[in-house]
Amino acid sequence: MKAINSLFKTYRKHFDQHHQPIVMRSQVCLIRNFLEFKFSDFATDDEKRKILNFAKICTRKLKNFKTSFDLTALTPAERLALQEYEMIGKKLLTNHAWSEVICGSKVRAAVTINGGDHLRICVIHSGLQLKKSLEKASTIDDEIDGGDYAFLPDIGYLTSRPCSLGTGMRAAVFMHLPGLVLTEQIQYLTNAVQQIGIGINNVYGDSSRILGHVFKISNQQTLGIKESEEIRRLGDVVKTVMEQENMARTSFLEQNRILFRDRIGRMYGVLCSCYTLTSDDALEILSWMRFAVDLGIFDVKYRPGIDRLMVEIQPGNLALRCDQILTEEEQDRKRAIIVHTFFKQMGEPRFTD
Amino acid sequence: MESLKCSICGKKAAVQLRQMVNGSEQTIWLCAVCARNYGVFPQNTLPFSVIKNIEAALFSGFNEKEKYCLHCGCTMEFFRKNGYLGCAQCYEDLRGDLLPLLENMQKFLKHIGKSPKKFGPIVKKSTAKKSTDQVSLLKQLQKAIDEERFEDAVKIRDQLRLRTKNEGD
Ligand SMILES: [Zn+2]
Numbered sequence: 206m207k208a209i210n211s212l213f214k215t216y217r218k219h220f221d222q223h224h225q226p227i228v229m230r231s232q233v234c235l236i237r238n239f240l241e242f243k244f245s246d247f248a249t250d251d252e253k254r255k256i257l258n259f260a261k262i263c264t265r266k267l268k269n270f271k272t273s274f275d276l277t278a279l280t281p282a283e284r285l286a287l288q289e290y291e292m293i294g295k296k297l298l299t300n301h302a303w304s305e306v307i308c309g310s311k312v313r314a315a316v317t318i319n320g321g322d323h324l325r326i327c328v329i330h331s332g333l334q335l336k337k338s339l340e341k342a343s344t345i346d347d348e349i350d351g352g353d354y355a356f357l358p359d360i361g362y363l364t365s366r367p368c369s370l371g372t373g374m375r376a377a378v379f380m381h382l383p384g385l386v387l388t389e390q391i392q393y394l395t396n397a398v399q400q401i402g403i404g405i406n407n408v409y410g411d412s413s414r415i416l417g418h419v420f421k422i423s424n425q426q427t428l429g430i431k432e433s434e435e436i437r438r439l440g441d442v443v444k445t446v447m448e449q450e451n452m453a454r455t456s457f458l459e460q461n462r463i464l465f466r467d468r469i470g471r472m473y474g475v476l477c478s479c480y481t482l483t484s485d486d487a488l489e490i491l492s493w494m495r496f497a498v499d500l501g502i503f504d505v506k507y508r509p510g511i512d513r514l515m516v517e518i519q520p521g522n523l524a525l526r527c528d529q530i531l532t533e534e535e536q537d538r539k540r541a542i543i544v545h546t547f548f549k550q551m552g553e554p555r556f557t558d
Numbered sequence: 559m560e561s562l563k564c565s566i567c568g569k570k571a572a573v574q575l576r577q578m579v580n581g582s583e584q585t586i587w588l589c590a591v592c593a594r595n596y597g598v599f600p601q602n603t604l605p606f607s608v609i610k611n612i613e614a615a616l617f618s619g620f621n622e623k624e625k626y627c628l629h630c631g632c633t634m635e636f637f638r639k640n641g642y643l644g645c646a647q648c649y650e651d652l653r654g655d656l657l658p659l660l661e662n663m664q665k666f667l668k669h670i671g672k673s674p675k676k677f678g679p680i681v682k683k684s685t686a687k688k689s690t691d692q693v694s695l696l697k698q699l700q701k702a703i704d705e706e707r708f709e710d711a712v713k714i715r716d717q718l719r720l721r722t723k724n725e726g727d
Pocket residue numbers: 564565566567568569588589590591592593
């Protein structure tokens with residue numbers, strides 16, 4: 206098996222751990238630069254080559270980080286699949302000269318070299334586990350730290366983007382918020398959250414269209430606050446959003462009891478017997494299925510599978526699975542086959558009343 | 559590498575540009591000031607119009623008013639246009655213009671988070687805070703990297719690590 210395929214095979218198992226309603230996963234990234242080089246985005250190709258060679262040696266002692274990928278040597282589908290697993294940033298899909306990503310074999314973690322900054326240490330855990338993700342990222346950071354990070358005592362770690370200056374930490378929680386979207390409270394919540402210096406964006410779709418009801422709630426403050434404190438603040442906001450979401454779900458279900466059940470039943474039918482399925486439709490329907498799992502309409506043991514499918518039905522992962530570039534039509538067909546297998550085995554929705 | 563001169567003014571070069579001319583690669587070196595004045599940043603290829611500008615510049619002066627990073631030549635204008643900075647030194651040389659921009663977003667402009675654990679603060683400019691031993695190790699490290707002796711670089715890094723660790727104890 207190709208290294209990238211066996212890596213994803215391990216990552217797929219991670220979905221089984223700590224799955225819960227509303228919160229999907231936690232992610233903590235630490236951005237670091239070496240003092241000796243210009244920032245990667247600013248560097249020439251030759252400088253980037255040096256940064257890469259140097260960083261590779263600095264990271265080779267990392268435990269359980271044995272798989273690395275030269276992004277230029279990967280196929281576009283493989284790069285896309287890595288991005289869909291959030292191992293690399295979107296920018297590296299096209300601009301990846303002298304960039305590499307070193308992936309954790311146990312934890313879903315990656316160290317990206319030359320993606321804007323010299324190093325981006327990123328750790329992802331299922332569920333609400335910001336603290337654990339931060340601890341792991343910080344351990345990796347300490348292992349790499351050789352006394353030559355770009356750092357000033359008064360303004361902290363120096364990053365290519367001043368918005369990360371200080372802790373260099375970007376933490377985020379991915380939340381599934383169908384209730385707040387369906388009751389049209391999401392805009393109100395977005396404004397409230399942003400006002401206290403926390404970012405919120407929809408993960409699928411774009412600025413004008415929310416898809417799959419998945420949101421990324423992230424920290425913005427990197428100066429004047431400790432990492433652990435900012436994580437706690439972010440966690441508190443996440444907990445408040447969870448409460449709001451639960452209330453929104455209750456009120457939505459009270460007003461749309463029949464409609465909701467009907468929709469779940471119909472969508473289940475689509476998942477089991479559609480011949481083709483677009484990515485947009487799939488994300489939307491999978492979101493409703495996750496919602497249904499939270500309500501006990503499907504067995505809770507299927508929740509990780511739904512989360513996994515949200516990644517697997519995306520173009521890069523589909524192409525990787527089929528070992529070839531697929532046309533859009535072929536993708537839609539393949540996607541349909543994948544969801545059939547899963548949802549048929551899951552069994553029909555159980556409405557208790 | 560250190561001895562290279564700016565193709566325009568003859569000062570120490572900071573930026574290297576490569577351009578294909580009739581199938582062969584030509585290298586042009588620019589100092590931070592000239593690079594800034596001609597909007598040239600290390601993007602590898604140089605548009606023809608910029609070459610023309612450089613030629614023109616050989617016969618005219620240039621203004622040195624705008625603040626720029628002495629190490630990489632980055633300016634606030636470049637930052638505003640592209641959203642990123644050039645190097646660690648930018649935070650020293652452009653600090654006065656840069657930090658006020660962060661005021662809205664940040665609680666206050668002081669780092670109170672993690673520090674490089676075992677080693678304490680190291681930045682090129684603030685050499686006063688470092689022992690001479692540390693400075694010389696950092697110099698050796700830079701030299702090893704410039705000469706692409708990466709294995710040596712890592713050994714020096716390990717020494718630096720040990721050294722600073724002892725100081726902390
Ligand atoms: Zn010059």
